[in-house]
Amino acid sequence: GSSDSSSASGAAGGGSGSEKVDKIAALLPSSVTKDGSIKIAAAAYAPAVSAPTGGSKVPSGWDADLMTAAAGVLGVKADYVMIPFDGIITGLQAERYNTAVGDIGINDDRLKSVSFVLNHTTRDLFVVPTDSKVPDTVETATDACGLSVGVLLGSQEAGFATSAKADCKAAGKDLTIKTFQDQATVNLAVAQGRVDANLTDEGTAGLLLEKSPGKFKTVEVPFVPVLPTGFAFPNNDDTAKITEAFAAAVNHLIETGEYDKITAKYFKDGDKGKVDKAEVYSTTVSGAKTSTK
Amino acid sequence: MTSQAAARGTSSHERLAAQDKPPTDVVQLKHPLRIASAALVIFTAVAGGYSVVTNENFQWDRVAFYAFNPQILAGLRSTLILTVAAVTMGLVLGIILATFRISQNRVLSGVAGLYLWFFRGTPLLIQLIFWFNFAALYPRLGISIPFGGPELVGASTNDVLTVWFVALLGLTLNEAAYMAEIIRGGLLAVPKQQTEAAQALGMSQFLLFRRVILPQALRVIIPPTGNQVIGMLKYSSLVSIIALPDLLYSAQLIYSQNFETIPLLIVVSLWYLLCTSILTVIQRRVEKYYGRGTASAPTPKAAKALRKDKARLSEVPA
Amino acid sequence: MTSQAAARGTSSHERLAAQDKPPTDVVQLKHPLRIASAALVIFTAVAGGYSVVTNENFQWDRVAFYAFNPQILAGLRSTLILTVAAVTMGLVLGIILATFRISQNRVLSGVAGLYLWFFRGTPLLIQLIFWFNFAALYPRLGISIPFGGPELVGASTNDVLTVWFVALLGLTLNEAAYMAEIIRGGLLAVPKQQTEAAQALGMSQFLLFRRVILPQALRVIIPPTGNQVIGMLKYSSLVSIIALPDLLYSAQLIYSQNFETIPLLIVVSLWYLLCTSILTVIQRRVEKYYGRGTASAPTPKAAKALRKDKARLSEVPA
Amino acid sequence: MESSNNSPKEPIVRVVDLTKSFGGLDVLKGVNLEVERGEVVCILGRSGSGKSTLLRCVNHLERPDSGAVVVDGFVMGYRAKGGKLHELRTGDAAKQRQTVGMVFQSFNLFPHMTVMENLIEAPRKVQGRGRDELVGEARALLKDVGLLEKENAYPGTLSGGQQQRVAIARALMMQPKVMLFDEPTSALDPELVGEVLEAMKRLAATGMTMMVVTHEVGFARNVADRVIFMADGVVVEDGPPSQVIDNPQAPETKTFLSTLL
Amino acid sequence: MESSNNSPKEPIVRVVDLTKSFGGLDVLKGVNLEVERGEVVCILGRSGSGKSTLLRCVNHLERPDSGAVVVDGFVMGYRAKGGKLHELRTGDAAKQRQTVGMVFQSFNLFPHMTVMENLIEAPRKVQGRGRDELVGEARALLKDVGLLEKENAYPGTLSGGQQQRVAIARALMMQPKVMLFDEPTSALDPELVGEVLEAMKRLAATGMTMMVVTHEVGFARNVADRVIFMADGVVVEDGPPSQVIDNPQAPETKTFLSTLL
Numbered sequence A: 001g002s003s004d005s006s007s008a009s010g011a012a013g014g015g016s017g018s019e020k021v022d023k024i025a026a027l028l029p030s031s032v033t034k035d036g037s038i039k040i041a042a043a044a045y046a047p048a049v050s051a052p053t054g055g056s057k058v059p060s061g062w063d064a065d066l067m068t069a070a071a072g073v074l075g076v077k078a079d080y081v082m083i084p085f086d087g088i089i090t091g092l093q094a095e096r097y098n099t100a101v102g103d104i105g106i107n108d109d110r111l112k113s114v115s116f117v118l119n120h121t122t123r124d125l126f127v128v129p130t131d132s133k134v135p136d137t138v139e140t141a142t143d144a145c146g147l148s149v150g151v152l153l154g155s156q157e158a159g160f161a162t163s164a165k166a167d168c169k170a171a172g173k174d175l176t177i178k179t180f181q182d183q184a185t186v187n188l189a190v191a192q193g194r195v196d197a198n199l200t201d202e203g204t205a206g207l208l209l210e211k212s213p214g215k216f217k218t219v220e221v222p223f224v225p226v227l228p229t230g231f232a233f234p235n236n237d238d239t240a241k242i243t244e245a246f247a248a249a250v251n252h253l254i255e256t257g258e259y260d261k262i263t264a265k266y267f268k269d270g271d272k273g274k275v276d277k278a279e280v281y282s283t284t285v286s287g288a289k290t291s292t293k
Numbered sequence B, C: 001m002t003s004q005a006a007a008r009g010t011s012s013h014e015r016l017a018a019q020d021k022p023p024t025d026v027v028q029l030k031h032p033l034r035i036a037s038a039a040l041v042i043f044t045a046v047a048g049g050y051s052v053v054t055n056e057n058f059q060w061d062r063v064a065f066y067a068f069n070p071q072i073l074a075g076l077r078s079t080l081i082l083t084v085a086a087v088t089m090g091l092v093l094g095i096i097l098a099t100f101r102i103s104q105n106r107v108l109s110g111v112a113g114l115y116l117w118f119f120r121g122t123p124l125l126i127q128l129i130f131w132f133n134f135a136a137l138y139p140r141l142g143i144s145i146p147f148g149g150p151e152l153v154g155a156s157t158n159d160v161l162t163v164w165f166v167a168l169l170g171l172t173l174n175e176a177a178y179m180a181e182i183i184r185g186g187l188l189a190v191p192k193q194q195t196e197a198a199q200a201l202g203m204s205q206f207l208l209f210r211r212v213i214l215p216q217a218l219r220v221i222i223p224p225t226g227n228q229v230i231g232m233l234k235y236s237s238l239v240s241i242i243a244l245p246d247l248l249y250s251a252q253l254i255y256s257q258n259f260e261t262i263p264l265l266i267v268v269s270l271w272y273l274l275c276t277s278i279l280t281v282i283q284r285r286v287e288k289y290y291g292r293g294t295a296s297a298p299t300p301k302a303a304k305a306l307r308k309d310k311a312r313l314s315e316v317p318a
Numbered sequence D, E: 001m002e003s004s005n006n007s008p009k010e011p012i013v014r015v016v017d018l019t020k021s022f023g024g025l026d027v028l029k030g031v032n033l034e035v036e037r038g039e040v041v042c043i044l045g046r047s048g049s050g051k052s053t054l055l056r057c058v059n060h061l062e063r064p065d066s067g068a069v070v071v072d073g074f075v076m077g078y079r080a081k082g083g084k085l086h087e088l089r090t091g092d093a094a095k096q097r098q099t100v101g102m103v104f105q106s107f108n109l110f111p112h113m114t115v116m117e118n119l120i121e122a123p124r125k126v127q128g129r130g131r132d133e134l135v136g137e138a139r140a141l142l143k144d145v146g147l148l149e150k151e152n153a154y155p156g157t158l159s160g161g162q163q164q165r166v167a168i169a170r171a172l173m174m175q176p177k178v179m180l181f182d183e184p185t186s187a188l189d190p191e192l193v194g195e196v197l198e199a200m201k202r203l204a205a206t207g208m209t210m211m212v213v214t215h216e217v218g219f220a221r222n223v224a225d226r227v228i229f230m231a232d233g234v235v236v237e238d239g240p241p242s243q244v245i246d247n248p249q250a251p252e253t254k255t256f257l258s259t260l261l
């Protein structure tokens, strides 16, 4: 492990609970500790990840802050690169990055290519214009038929929308899906009525309502399962070690209460998605969960 | 001094004596470098090809699997429709703009200039986002009394600016700016004398433009237009920003879910290469056709001037 | 018959008798349509401008707020650096490719042809994604014995292909393909006689290329190169796909959080317009410079041919 | 070899006090001139004396600054009405030009049309005449100039002399009252000059009114009824060839002819 | 007005059994020719007879199909060694061309260089000589052809005759042993022909060996030591001007000269 205990933790995110813990840091594989920093792909997806401002290179947001804190516990420098959401998994596969943040949902498809450390669960909602005729709750997928739904390219929600569309097809109806390349464009599309609803996670929905007061409201969608989300890691020889280290770091943050502080900062109405324990999801690490089912 | 210059050029040669017959056996020059470089290039190509074929990261089986995927084919169709429609409409609008630009009327020419400046000066991507979100600026489109007067006829912007409409609008307006410059060049390339000859025959402005100027300008216009079509085929992929699933975006939609990025990009590249190759062949054909009658060039004098008046008896000046 | 034709053209005129002096008072033609169209255009422009300025959806205060945002300025810097670097390197590679393409050596010319076909045939976007994910295909870059032999020197692909490297690589390889065609056109535009004149003076291939052909070709090459630079300025925004924060992507990063899409896009458009306008002015200057010495054209005969030999005494054939 | 026209005294072209300048340069400084019906007038003068500009004013390719050109009683480019000249719209001015045929130095055939298409295009589209009738007429004219077998050739494949003869036929297809020739042979190789002059000579013999700017003094002497000498934007000499060419009075004419001989 | 050379009997150019064809067209069909040091040889012949091709073979701008050109004892384009001709690399062939200067019909000055740059470019870069020395030499040559005041002008601003005189000076800057002229005046307006012929005549008087393809029979008669008449790829007549021009034997020569007179 690294012996350099003074190694800088992320400047912005670090709090009292993110000092280096040597025992946990020792779990990191040498390929990471070698140059004292980890390369993190971050997809701007407020409020999970917000792009850095004012000369800083460190993004903010609950997912990013958590990562920065975890890096602090592990005693490595958090070296962020902002990338588009749909570039995350490919970037990991190309081993361009050691890990990635961005409210990345864990699912079986993704587990074929990458591994995760659970850090949160996310509930999805429809965001609709305030004057929308969509009812306050859409119970089943078939209740959503006939709508046109905007989703973000590469997101889990895009996957759920696709399966809802299949359900509608089976019921002899249809559901229109529009896939946009960034969340800002989805928002504009909803605001202008180009799509009826934006299927997105709770955090994003909260932020959107906050930034555009009076324009939007949320609609509950119980037919969409609650998603585990987490830090993503490439599948390679070091996966077992690095996921173990990060799981330990997150667990440490949960224990010290730092985890609660960070999420409280970004979820105004109280965070409904907190987890008790960071688990490893992987198809290559023995002992890890291999499926979300 | 003269011998010095000669010595420099020819010092190592075997000089023939005045009455020696020069040898007749010729030893051709070998080009070892040329052969070596060719060999190197061929070797590199073969090694690269071998590596591409055998590297399993390329996942050729997945490439084959996706090549005729219905979503991909639908995307290809969208791309082709967009390209053809945008180029055609861009051509028409471009002709209008070009005639405005070279018109005597300062206002028209100024307006066309402003148009070209704006549409050539901003990225197509931004133009597309703008049109797509035009409803955020003007929720209703219609004709109304300006400066705050009431609306006469109108409709909701989003009802008018559907995704396809926006895509075509953006691509066309952009393409028209480039086509206008190409067409202007073509029109200016037709000699002024052609206009005069047509006028002298009593032809009206419109007739002489349509029957004399335009057909000749086309010869100059066609080759760069071919390039524009090929360019449009590729740049039309920018419409993915407004969620119109063209060829590339259809692939992105698939790989963003299943992460088979590389094979899907290969599929898309192959389709693009196929289309551009076909277009290139068509372009050559069309160019040939428009060269008809002018291959042996209508410049009456230029070439002949050099052959002319060779035979002239003259006394040398004293 | 002759009178019939005349009647058609001039029937409604007042015919002068043989000894009438024609009137000298001239009533100029009015151009009501021209004036009306100009008025309409100016009116539309003013109304449009008024609407843009007063429509609060444009959020001009936010535009002003973001215009000099440090992130935007940093993005602008990246865009400019990318443009300059990619065009410069593309030019160098383009010269090499163009000389390959017109070379007598079939292999070199074939390889260059293949290069052009591939890089002009696939969208830049795909090329960028490819290079960015090259590590997924080849985790290590290096020189090794081909067909599966051991590696001699090498490095991890991702260490070599940093974001900036990929961006420059992608843009340069693509740009080179287009520049090669432009340069080839320029080289072919230099008259063959210039080559012969230089050869007759004992110049070597290299010298004649560098001192005679290239400077003259530049005159033809510069104008389309200017267009390429302006194009590159805009198309370089595609590097946002690999998360290089250029001008456009910097704006996207900001509006992805606060959703102030429209004002930020206006800011970006204004910067692009400013840069392209400046580049256009520079382009005009450079074109002028390279026209030096050739403005009054070195075609010895073409023009003069038409003035020549006018005075000739000849008998009419019987 | 005096031309055999029986000169009826009726001017078909009248140029009255014509002036024209380009920028600051006064090119025509008050030209007065009459051409009788059936007359062949050759215009001589050194380069820059305004010969081409004069011809271009006659068929209103240039608008005069002042003065007027009257062809067959109509003021070119204007409608004379109530003692005033009302400028014609471009469309009407174009139609009016039908009465005047013009042959240029550089032929100016339409390169993308065959010889036949060159000939019938304008009469069909401008005069709205039938294709069949025109083809027959065109063949007759091509036969006259000895180019019947070239009707489907493109101009680019013809020699300069052949192109110029096609250009003459093309102008005649419009059945003009006057034919203008602006140095019709000066862009030709010497061997080809003869055939064009021959065609013009035959045209003159049909009684066509012709104004010919030329440096072919031989042609002027043999074919012209009248020779006009221009210098510096005015007519300095006007008379039968025997007088102007062989016995010039004005010093400009003398100098000019001496450089030719 | 016979030229004043004192003809030393030593051939500086020898053309031996030279053949050359383009595609299927045999342009040179076995040309044999010798030019003595200091001799001025004019080559006549009708268009297409192979005159230009012959000159271009002499300085190896064209590679002969068979036969050879020997200039000052060296086979152009080859190294004669062990009874064989070894082809030179392009670089060496280029250097070898220095011994032969060539002036083209269309001047071919470098339009992007001033007159002075045109003159000193090749001797500086090819022969590696110093700038100052060359500028002095160039000024002397420009003075000879009467163009000293034009040294900083671009070729595009010169008349054709001036351009051609600069082209002659440019070729002379390389200090060649033989000067080739390919119709040096045929692209010139008639008024300008004289000044170029005059420059050539003065060059001949300095004792320079010259091969001149020309149609200026007057020049040939006055300046040439020998006139060669080519027809259909071979030399059909070769002798002093008094013989070839004024008393031709071959039927081709007779026909050719009769068209000129």
Ligand SMILES: Nc1ncnc2c1ncn2[C@@H]1O[C@H](COP(=O)(O)OP(=O)(O)OP(=O)(O)O)[C@@H](O)[C@H]1O
Pocket: D022, D023, D025, D027, D045, D046, D047, D048, D049, D050, D051, D052, D053, D054
């Ligand atoms: N469109 C124009 N713009 C400016 N100057 C012109 C124009 N047309 C002619 N000129 C000038 O007017 C003068 C007379 O020209 P014009 O062509 O009538 O002379 P010309 O007698 O026909 O001479 P040439 O024998 O050379 O054809 C010349 O100096 C010419 O440069």
Ligand SMILES: Nc1ncnc2c1ncn2[C@@H]1O[C@H](COP(=O)(O)OP(=O)(O)OP(=O)(O)O)[C@@H](O)[C@H]1O
Pocket: E022, E023, E025, E027, E045, E046, E047, E048, E049, E050, E051, E052, E053, E054
């Ligand atoms: N590079 C070439 N390729 C093909 N044919 C050629 C080439 N150069 C010359 N020829 C042909 O060879 C023949 C002789 O050409 P050459 O130029 O030597 O004739 P010339 O005697 O100089 O005629 P001119 O007086 O017209 O210049 C011509 O028929 C010409 O078309």
Ligand SMILES: [Mg+2]
Pocket: D051, D052, D053, D182
């Ligand atoms: Mg004229």
Ligand SMILES: [Mg+2]
Pocket: E051, E052, E053, E182
């Ligand atoms: Mg020749």
